[in-house]
Amino acid sequence: MISAEEFKKLKNKSITLLGMSGVGKTHLAKLIGEEGDWFHFSGDYRIGAAHLKEAIIANISDKMKTDNWLRRLLDNQSISINSQVSFDNLEPISAFLGKVGNPEEGGLPIGEFIRRQSLFFEAEKKTMYEVPNFIKKSQAEGFSHFINDAGGSLCELEDQVLFKLLSEKSLIVYIQTNAENERILIERAKTNPKPMYYNSHFFEKSINTYLAENSLDYAAQVNPDDFVSWVFPKLIEYRLKKYTAIANKYGCTIQSDDLHNCRSANDVINLITSAL
Known part of the structure; x- marks a missing residue:
């Protein structure tokens, strides 16, 4: 583990x-990037702009082809699709x-959902x-520093080789987060449930528990938004343990409250070095 002095230098x-x-x-990435010499790498952006772009476009195309008028325009290449x-x-x-x-409520069949998750x-x-x-x-483009703004599901990769690599190349x-922030995130998920990635073992256990608790026989009977609202608190608890284990082994921990009090890139660096 790098020391605070080594990191500063x-x-x-x-x-x-x-x-x-x-x-x-x-928020941290943008705050620290105000110095101008930090390269902001967004993991989610890279996923959508590169590795999932064709699948995303294919999904949009399939949706549009359910409309015969749009289908004709797509088939004769009068229009094209892009993902922004x-x-x-x-x-x-x-x-x-x-x-x-339930597909009638905007849900995906379980097989297709699992395929997209994979x-x-x-x-x-x-x-x-x-x-x-x-x-x-x-660095070749002239940036002194680099920040990897990874997605919340990084911990779900469960790849010790990858975590070791990231720890060798970055801090x-x-x-x-604290209990109050967790509560806010949970309330946000209830009022605005959003799609997300689930570890396959976690998802299988969760969907089976949800079906049993609601006396349902099939995933096609599930209300999509209700399931997301129900599972999110469990997902937070599940992931927090994984985050802690990764940080203890490969990195350091800062508190979200302390981060929100930072007003400059220098404040952020001082916060990180104090954690080291």
């Missing part, structure tokens, strides 16, 4: 952010992931293994 600093979506990872993923707009990825449940898993793993090369490229910084 590094000519080229690299950081990988770890934590739940909504805990402040992108950006750092601030990851909606195409969410739309692709979808939610499991594609996302492979895309995220590929993206994280690309981080060392992007660090090199960023893994876990942003630990």
Whole structure:
């Protein structure tokens, strides 16, 4: 583990952010990026813009082809489809992931849902293994430092080789939330349930428990939004243990409250060095 003094003296600093979506990872990345010499690498952006782009476009095309008028225009190449993923707009990825449940309520059949989850898993793993090369490229482009704004599901990859690689090429910084922030995230999930990635073992156990608790026989009977709202608190509890284990072994931990009090890139660096 690198010491605080060693980290301060590094000519080229690299950081990988770890934590739940909504805990402040992108806020930290943007705050620290105000210095101008930090390269901001968004894992979710890379997934949507590269590794899942064809699958996302194919999904949109399939949806459009249910309309005969649009189908004709697509088939004769009068129109084309593109996916406009950006750092601030990851909606195409969410739309692709979808939610499991009753198709009449916007849900996906369980087989298709699992297929898309698997594609996302492979895309995220590929993206994280690309981080060392992007660090090199960023330095070649004149950036002194690098920040890997990883997705909340990084912990779900369960790849010790990858975690070791990331820890060797960057400092893994876990942003630990508090009970109040967890409550806010849970309430947000209830009022605005969004698609997300689930570890396959966690998902299988969760969907079976949900079916049993609600006396349902099939996933096609599930209300998609209700399942997301029901499972999210369990997902937080499940992931928090994984984040802690990764941080204890490969990195350091900062508190989300302390991060939200930071007002400059220097404040963030001081917060990280104090954690070391």
